[in-house]
Structure formats: structure tokens, C-alpha cells
Amino acid sequence: MALEILEPGLATSVQDRGRPGHYNVGIPPSGAVDLYSALAANLLVGNPDDAAVLEAAYMAPKIRFTEPATVAVTGGTMPVTINGQSAPQWEALHVNAGDELAFAFLQGGARVYIAVSGGVEVPAVLGSRSTYGLGGFGGFDGRVLKAGDVLPVGAGAQVGDRSVPENLRPRFERELDIRVVLGLYDYRLTDKGLAQFLESVWTLTPVADRIGFRYAGGSLEWKERVQPFGAGSDPSNIVDAGYPLGSIQIPGGLEPIILHRDAVSGGGYAMVATVISADMDTVGQSSPGTKTRFRPVTLDEALAARAEARSRVGELRKALQ
């Protein structure tokens, strides 16, 4: 069984749940930017959690199946067709040999996930099939897909009709409150700078990919100081340090950048907050132009939100048994 890529989409890559454990040498976890939607797609087609799926940003691929299979499309809202006939998202779809899966324009969110029963069986690298583009490895040849690529698919399980209940599908808003834990180098901002960070309505720029999401819409005031040795001359510079996933750095105080699953692992810009794990999928489904405010929460609130997100995953599993 294989997937033939007829049209590649804009930036389509193979992703699973990622390869944790090598961030200390600059290899980020990678994996699906919206882990919840990727999991839902796998559960719909009867795959294990860690099967590899396709993640397509903004424009999705056109795919031909060489054998019968079950597929599912989740994530951002994008009309789906099979052989030109409209087909639903968030449902298991049964396709035959030669069938073609295609998409119309994106209507909500930013990324769709396409799972096929058996999973995309590219070789695992460091325990994961996820593509890491900057490093040029993992996924299919370490890169985004091109027309003509043929992706091997494993042996899948037989599943019946399944769909994700409406209340367990993410909603995609164009105005977001993203919860953050303040800290890291936030003491480098003046009180006014911190207020500017939290009170500004930031707009996501087109510079938004698996590495990071860059926002515009304000400017922040930093405390003046004699910069420490090795830190660089701008007040937003620090001695190069590790960047947490989800951390928000603000080069020059102008454009906040949230690092995502292909994060650069470190550098010399002060970070002032970190997006909580429960809101990372929401950031990942933001499209350019999305208005975003950063809302501070405590670590305990972040942990409570994490537990809530986990119980939602529990409900999803129950619904798709």
C-alpha cells in the first residue's frame, strides 16, 4: 500500500508524536504542531497513537491511494473530496484503489492532518518518523513532500464507521487568548514593558511555521543596563541560552516569536513567557492575521489546564473505541 502524491500542497510533511530527548544537541522534538488533531486522525482509522500522519499547512496535497484503506482528515477546516465527491472531516472514510483525495481552500485553522490506516511507514530516525526540515532528516527524505513522491503505508486494522463528536472537535477563532506563564528573563522588561506585552493585541504575521510564530503590533520597553559580558549590545540580548518550547522571545522588543515543535533550541534573545502546553495546539492552528493576547497564568493553573486537556483526550479515546 502506498500514497502517491499528485500535488504536494504548500508545506506537507510526515509527522508523528515527535522525538524527545535530543534537545541538548539542538534536535527539537518535532512532531505534529496540533497533537490533538493528529491523535484524533489516528484514532479514527484505528492506528496506534504514534503512527505517522501527514501535516499540511494552508494548502493540502492531492493524494492517490494504491490500495483500499481507511483515511481521516482532521485539524483545520478545509473541504475534502474523494474522486471529486464531497467527504466529511473528522470521520473515518473508506477509499478504494485508485481513489483520489483532494482539498479546497482552508476555511479555519491553519493545518490539516491526514491519517491512513497502517500509518505512513517511512523509516524511524532516533525513534520517530517526524520530519525535521532544518536538520534534513526524518519523515520522507528529511523534507516536505513533492509531487511524484510515493509514501509507503503499513498494514492497517479494519475499522467501522467512526466520527469525532461535535463537542470534541476544536473550534478555530480569529481572536485568541493564549495562556502563558511569565518568567525566564521577564525581569529585563520595565513595568511598562511588561504591561505592553500583556495588553497589546498582537497579530500573527505570515512568518508562522513549524519553527515559530512571529507576531506584530506593539513595542516593548526594556530596562537599561550595562550588558553582561558575552550578552550582545541590544537590551533584548542575553548570553545565549536554551529556549523552552513555547517560549516567547522578543528581538529588539518588537515582534514576539513563539517557538513551536521544530524550535531552534537556543539563542541570544530574552524570553519573557512560555505558552502553556494545553494551548500549544491552538497556537499551531493560528493563521496569519489572527489577533492574539497573552494571558498570564500561574504554574498551578497551567497544570490544571494540562489535566483538563488530558481528560478531553480521554473522552476522545472513549468516543472512538
Added chain:
Amino acid sequence: MTAPTKSESRYSWGGDEHLVVQISEAMSLEANFTTMAIANLLASRELDGIIDICPSNASFLVRFDPDVIAPADLEAAVRAAELEVGDTASLSLQTRIFEIPVWYDDPYTRETGARFRDRHQRPEGNDLEFAAIENGLASEAAFIEAHAGSPWITSMVGFVAGLPFMFQMVPPERQLEVPKYLRPRTDTPALTIGHGGCFACIYSVRGAGGYQMFGITPVPIFDPEQKLPDFSDFMAFFKPGDIVKFRKVDQAEYEQIQAQVADGSYRFRQAPVTFSLDAFLADPDGYNASLLEVLYGA
């Protein structure tokens, strides 16, 4: 050099999955050494729930799963490790020293530098010339001599896969310092020897960059296909704590090493060493000479 001054470290949460500990705001060999020692000690405890321990120049990052280890328990374990390291009278690091051959002033980085001259502080010259002037050295040759003369310690690996940041093992007054480009380039050849602030780096992959460019090495440092024998364990060669000696090579030797890399016969010249901070601080030049004896034989 003066003895390290104890300063208050700073603990902070990076969301619900990261703990960041700043040992010092300023870069120094002592701060990096302390960072490395705490990171190594913490790693040796093999605590469940710790996903990554990433030492960087003067701080470290722990990525953890709060469903497995409670944040308070993690913080307690890290503070205990910090305390234990602080109580150790003499710190030493089990590491290795190896050689990186460099073709300084090569045509690849020179051409790239010329292409992005409008982003540079000194559009009329080249990066090496600029670095020599910035450091009060008489010539590019004198800068290269200082750069290749004393070993460097890998103070951090990251930004992208396998990219080392290195800090030279010399007294502060001899640290080479060069500002980054005014605006970053959109291109840098892979394996460029770069420099920004007080740090050297080697670009592990081709891509954007803002560091000054001094030369290029024929030796791969990141090899996802793990073709060379020195990559059989892992695809990235550098590890935090590695000690590096740059050696100036000419075009002929650069090409010769490139051919060895291509036919798979290249081996890094390397040797295990124990690095003692106190012994180094007492006599930096003498200590460095003894490290080089380990690398090249007495």
C-alpha cells in the same frame, strides 16, 4: 584570572514543561563549568520524568513531564544538585579534546561575506580584517594565530542540530570579541567557522546566520546518515563540554581531508581528558599546553 564569585542563581518555569536555571547573567568559564557540572550530576541521577537536560553557556534548561515528576520535586532535585556542586572544592570534567582543521580565509565564506556586505558594520573590508581591527591585532594573520592558538570549550550545542558554541580557554583580557553582523545574512555555507560576541561556532547546516565568518572546515560535524566511523554512535559529533583545538590548514590539506571524508576513511584526532577548572585557572597557558600534549603526544 580571579576565582569565581558566587552569585545567586535564578530559577524560573518555562510553562508547565520546562525549568530554566540561570547560573550567571555574564559568560565566564566558571559559570559554564558550574552549569555543566550541575547538568551532568542531574543526568547521573536518572530521574523519571526528565526528558532533556540542556546545558548552555551560563544557564541550563530541563524539559520534563509534570505528569511523571511534580514540578516541586524536580526543583528540589535540581537545587540539591546545585548545592552538591557548590560544595565540591575542586571541579573536574571528564571530557575529550579533538582537532578541527580550518581553512581560514577560504573562497566560500569570503564570497558569501562579499555578497552580504551591505549588512556589515564595515562594508569596505572582509570579516577577518574587521575581527583583527576590533581586537587590536596587527593583521588577519595575527587574529588567525590567536584563534587557532588556544583551545576552546564547547559551552553549548544547539540553535540547530549539532551546532556548537565555543568559548576560548584564555584569560578574559585575551578573549576574542567581535560583534555579529548588523543584520543577519540569509545564507551561510555549511561548516563555516563563525564568531559572534565572545563565542565561536561551526554552522552545522547551510542557512541564515549573523556571525562573522573566518573560514571553513572540511570535517562534517552533523551527519544524519552516520557514514563516518566517528558518527557510528550518534549523528551529531559535538557534545557540551568537548574541548576543541582549531588547526590552520591550506587548500591542499583541506582538499585532502575532504577526499578522506568522501571515501569514509577520515577519523577525528581526539583523546579523552579530565579537565580541572582550578588547575586551569592557576596557569591557563601551562594547562592548555598539557591538554595539547594529550592530543598530539608529548
